[in-house]
Amino acid sequence: MGSDGPAGAEPRLVPEPRLRCGGVAGLAEAAVWAYGTAPRHGLAPPISPGLRRYLLLRTLRLPVVFALSIPVAFGVPTVATLMWLLIPLSGAIIDRSAPFEPAEEPEQTAG
DSSP states (O other), X not given: OBTTBSTTOOOOOOOHHHHHHHHHHHHHHHHHHHHHHOGGGOSSOOXXXXXXXHHHHHHHHHHHHHHHHHHHHHHOHXXXXXXXXXXXXXXXXXXXXXXXXXXXXXXXXXX
């Protein structure tokens, strides 16, 4: 019997470090994006508050799903992995409930 458990038992893989890294990376991306697009900082062209909120929700869905799946991964790693299907599902929900109308691209003049 080694440190992996009783002889003959299958090793249990818990994807918790991967979840934590994905969550932290997603939160960092959302924070940098939110800071850079804040009107008071003047780092990016102004965008509507509705578009900013929409994009922030799309960016935060990955770390939120990862954070929710970490406790599940300790008990049932397979279910935690299946929870990742909430990422595209939440994207579709956010897209359907977008609180803004996409702006049309400005016409470019030949010059």
